[in-house]
Amino acid sequence: MTILSSEPTSTFLRACHGLPTDYTPIWLMRQAGRYMAEYRAIRAQHSMLDVINTPELAAEVTLQPIKAFGFDAAIIFADILPPLIGMGLNLEFVKGEGPVIYNPLQGPADVAALQTPPAAETMPATLEAIKLVVAELGQKTPLIGFAGAPFTLASYAIEGGGSKVYAKAKALMYREPKAWHMLMEKLVTVQVDYLLEQAKAGAAVLQLFDSWAGLALGVDDYIEFVQPHNRRLFVEIAAAGVPTINFSTGTGAYLDEVAACGGAVVGVDWRVRLDEAWEMIGWQRPIQGNLDPIALLTGWDQLKARVDVVLERAARGKAQGGVSHIFNLGHGILPNTPIENVQRLVEYVHEQTS
Amino acid sequence: MTILSSEPTSTFLRACHGLPTDYTPIWLMRQAGRYMAEYRAIRAQHSMLDVINTPELAAEVTLQPIKAFGFDAAIIFADILPPLIGMGLNLEFVKGEGPVIYNPLQGPADVAALQTPPAAETMPATLEAIKLVVAELGQKTPLIGFAGAPFTLASYAIEGGGSKVYAKAKALMYREPKAWHMLMEKLVTVQVDYLLEQAKAGAAVLQLFDSWAGLALGVDDYIEFVQPHNRRLFVEIAAAGVPTINFSTGTGAYLDEVAACGGAVVGVDWRVRLDEAWEMIGWQRPIQGNLDPIALLTGWDQLKARVDVVLERAARGKAQGGVSHIFNLGHGILPNTPIENVQRLVEYVHEQTS
Numbered sequence: 001m002t003i004l005s006s007e008p009t010s011t012f013l014r015a016c017h018g019l020p021t022d023y024t025p026i027w028l029m030r031q032a033g034r035y036m037a038e039y040r041a042i043r044a045q046h047s048m049l050d051v052i053n054t055p056e057l058a059a060e061v062t063l064q065p066i067k068a069f070g071f072d073a074a075i076i077f078a079d080i081l082p083p084l085i086g087m088g089l090n091l092e093f094v095k096g097e098g099p100v101i102y103n104p105l106q107g108p109a110d111v112a113a114l115q116t117p118p119a120a121e122t123m124p125a126t127l128e129a130i131k132l133v134v135a136e137l138g139q140k141t142p143l144i145g146f147a148g149a150p151f152t153l154a155s156y157a158i159e160g161g162g163s164k165v166y167a168k169a170k171a172l173m174y175r176e177p178k179a180w181h182m183l184m185e186k187l188v189t190v191q192v193d194y195l196l197e198q199a200k201a202g203a204a205v206l207q208l209f210d211s212w213a214g215l216a217l218g219v220d221d222y223i224e225f226v227q228p229h230n231r232r233l234f235v236e237i238a239a240a241g242v243p244t245i246n247f248s249t250g251t252g253a254y255l256d257e258v259a260a261c262g263g264a265v266v267g268v269d270w271r272v273r274l275d276e277a278w279e280m281i282g283w284q285r286p287i288q289g290n291l292d293p294i295a296l297l298t299g300w301d302q303l304k305a306r307v308d309v310v311l312e313r314a315a316r317g318k319a320q321g322g323v324s325h326i327f328n329l330g331h332g333i334l335p336n337t338p339i340e341n342v343q344r345l346v347e348y349v350h351e352q353t354s
Numbered sequence: 355m356t357i358l359s360s361e362p363t364s365t366f367l368r369a370c371h372g373l374p375t376d377y378t379p380i381w382l383m384r385q386a387g388r389y390m391a392e393y394r395a396i397r398a399q400h401s402m403l404d405v406i407n408t409p410e411l412a413a414e415v416t417l418q419p420i421k422a423f424g425f426d427a428a429i430i431f432a433d434i435l436p437p438l439i440g441m442g443l444n445l446e447f448v449k450g451e452g453p454v455i456y457n458p459l460q461g462p463a464d465v466a467a468l469q470t471p472p473a474a475e476t477m478p479a480t481l482e483a484i485k486l487v488v489a490e491l492g493q494k495t496p497l498i499g500f501a502g503a504p505f506t507l508a509s510y511a512i513e514g515g516g517s518k519v520y521a522k523a524k525a526l527m528y529r530e531p532k533a534w535h536m537l538m539e540k541l542v543t544v545q546v547d548y549l550l551e552q553a554k555a556g557a558a559v560l561q562l563f564d565s566w567a568g569l570a571l572g573v574d575d576y577i578e579f580v581q582p583h584n585r586r587l588f589v590e591i592a593a594a595g596v597p598t599i600n601f602s603t604g605t606g607a608y609l610d611e612v613a614a615c616g617g618a619v620v621g622v623d624w625r626v627r628l629d630e631a632w633e634m635i636g637w638q639r640p641i642q643g644n645l646d647p648i649a650l651l652t653g654w655d656q657l658k659a660r661v662d663v664v665l666e667r668a669a670r671g672k673a674q675g676g677v678s679h680i681f682n683l684g685h686g687i688l689p690n691t692p693i694e695n696v697q698r699l700v701e702y703v704h705e706q707t708s
Contacts, residue, residue: 162518167688171651174660215569215604218625218646220663250569252607253626271572272607292572297525306528309574334521 012072013142016205016243016265018286018323023354024314025072026346027144029247030332031065032077035339038064048093052078058129059136066141068339069346073142073205074133076198078126080148080209083190084157086122087114097161104160107172108179116186119194127201134202145203147195149210149248150187150233151217151226157183166216173225184229192236199240206237207245208263211331214250219257227261234262245288249331255280270330274313278322286324287317293329296337296345303341304348311352366426367496370559370597370619372640372677377708378668379426380700381498383601384686385419386431389693392418402447406432412483413490420495422693423700427496427559428487430552432480434502434563437544438511440476441468451515458514461526462533470540473548481555488556499557501549503564503602504541504587505571505580511537520570527579538583546590553594560591561599562617565685568604573611581615588616599642603685609634624684628667632676640678641671647683650691650699657695658702665706 008014012025033039039061042051051057061077081099085091090102105111119127133143148156155169156162163169173180195206213226230246237244246263252272259266259281266285268277270292278287295306314325327349333342362368366379387393393415396405405411415431435453439445444456459465473481487497502510509523510516517523527534549560567580584600591598600617606626613620613635620639622631624646632641649660668679681703687696 164516165648165685165688167648167651167690170646170648174649174652174656218606219627221646250604252572273573292524292575294519294521294524295528297521298528302528331519334519336521 010072010140010142010204012326013204013243015286015324015326016245018264018284021324023350024311024325024327026327026349027071027073027075028065028329028333028342029075031069031071031075032061033333034335035333035337035342036064036068037339038068048079049082052082053125055125055128055132058126059132062129062133062143063136065342066137069342071141071346073144074137075144075146075207076126076130076133076203078129078146080146080153081156082126083119083123083147083194084153086117086119087157087186087190089114089157099156099161101157101160104168105158105172105183108176108182111179111183111186114183114186116189119190119197123194123197127197130198130201130203142204143202144205144207144245145195145198145201146207146209147191147198149208149213149226150184150191150229151213152209152211153187153191154180154183155212155216166212170216170221173221177225180225181229184225188229188233188236192233195233195237196240199237199242203242205243205245206240207247207267208233210246210248210251210258212249214248214252214254214258214269219254222251222254222257227257230261247288252277259285265324265326267328268330274310274325275317275320275322278317279320283317283321284323286326287314287322288326288328290328290330291345293331293334293337296329296333296341300341300344303345307345307348308352311349364426364494364496364558366680367558367597369640369678369680370599372618372638375678377704378665378679378681380681380703381425381427381429382419382683382687382696383429385423385425385429386415387687388689389687389691389696390418390422391693392422402433403436406436407479409479409482409486412480413486416483416487416497417490419696420491423696425495425700427498428491429498429500429561430480430484430487430557432483432500434500434507435510436480437473437477437501437548438507440471440473441511441540441544443468443511453510453515455511455514458522459512459526459537462530462536465533465537465540468537468540470543473544473551477548477551481551484552484555484557496558497556498559498561498599499549499552499555500561500563501545501552503562503567503580504538504545504583505567506563506565507541507545508534508537509566509570520566524570524575527575531579534579535583538579542583542587542590546587549587549591550594553591553596557596559597559599560594561601561621562587564600564602564605564612566603568602568606568608568612568623573608576605576608577611581611584615601642606631613639619678619680621682622684628664628679629671629674629676632671633674637671637675638677640680641668641676642680642682644682644684645699647685647688647691650683650687650695654695654698657699661699661702665703 247267601621
């Protein structure tokens, strides 16, 4: 539990600080997204990068799910990859293919050539969008700022896009450990500055997304090639004075090592049992998660049964001393999710926990 | 340790039975493959399915790595997916894209329509190839037969190909559990018959490949939707009277539940520490694994350091009562692996453990 000069009043922020709440707050990763008709209407006219780079559009899209579903937190509409553009990588979101980097890093010389310009110069639209959203939301609904974790960004930068086995990224990591660590350091420098700027612009909480480390790396490699960098990142963003969330996937076998990197809150994927994960993380840390996003593609009875499991495991954790639970998915919401399920999920979690 | 009427003499078979060996046997998953020029020469003239369906070609390709590197076991050249063709699925290996199923399963009616014909009718070429290879190899180098685990096959059959989040497969599993279990039962029926026929044709060991369950499912879903079927499979293939290997990936957080399905030997991926995995599996079970395939893309010093970690962890396991270690990768060898590294790896593992 953090010592605060004045206790926050919003449920989500209180939960992030490990303070008692009247009910379990809920938000969903990728909650501003394709499953909403309002979002698809905007994206029909604007590319992904256009929406991100136009503060008014990014703000509008960020607010859509808050208005529609009453989530307890908003998350700024953006993507983890655009900070790579400022570093010198030529990124595009290709329809049907996802992100493509046309000049992926091939070795130490490419890493050495990467720039680390300040976010104020490279990401002004996202910072401006944060200001617009915060002005609109006021105090009741906090806004989450976020960034990609260095491993996930490094993998994209080396692979040039998505990957199955991360062969290029890991081969560079194994063959050229010095270049790897330099790359991670540069990414941490850029991401720390970006996250601090997001907090300055009004983000009340900062989440780090490490979607790939757990799928790509065993625990020994995680400890050697990732942990020191994530740890430095969490130490340095503490200067923002806001709670931080450390989210990763595929790390169920070594959540203790993930938690050791830092983060006020630890976010877990749907592969773990919430109470067992909480025990690995430590009961004094708030936990976020962990409904399987695919549960939202079923009927209400089946969805409810899976929500109940998460809530029961959260209650079991609290009975053992666990502080706060923030309800979320274990990964991003899928584009073909029926909105009725989202509506009922939010109502049900609030009802059952108040 | 199994009670045998006469003890096997080959190192690999002895290790599968948990019997003492003069050195640690080694083979590599996908050892007949693109990293070998001899293999590429054959594939330049024949498609994947052609090679599988021509016993002489499949046998030739199977023997290539034995002749080149002296592995302690051969594995029949085949693929996990062709048994789906006989069940009614229209499968093709598309260049650059991988396997595609043009009529993926969309619901209970499609599952009900699936056939379960005997392997003698649907997979005669692979069974014939096994006979050719065994005749060539004699007793010294045992031949491994194999099949895909029902979850991995079910996912392919529903997704129609590879997948990132297994949304279709899992949505069917969650929404239509009866159809899911019927699908798994049909797959087990087909795979049991196929594996028994492979043993009859001369396969000395049978390996089950579950490449996807651990990436797609948390432990509770694994126990509900996968475990009973894998267990039935291992119970029924015991009739073959040969050792079995239970291999999966991404299951590091619940290897105990994987091991509980059966298999004389348990194969583990590169994400786990070998000795810790062994403890979860139980020291009385032989363990197979677990070098990261990407380690083979580095120079010898770096590769050697990683091989040493595997050997040291195996030795640590043996010191605690672990029976046999079979050296292998944690997943298939990559196409761009330098053959010098494979050569040195085999020699080094034999040297260091004898």
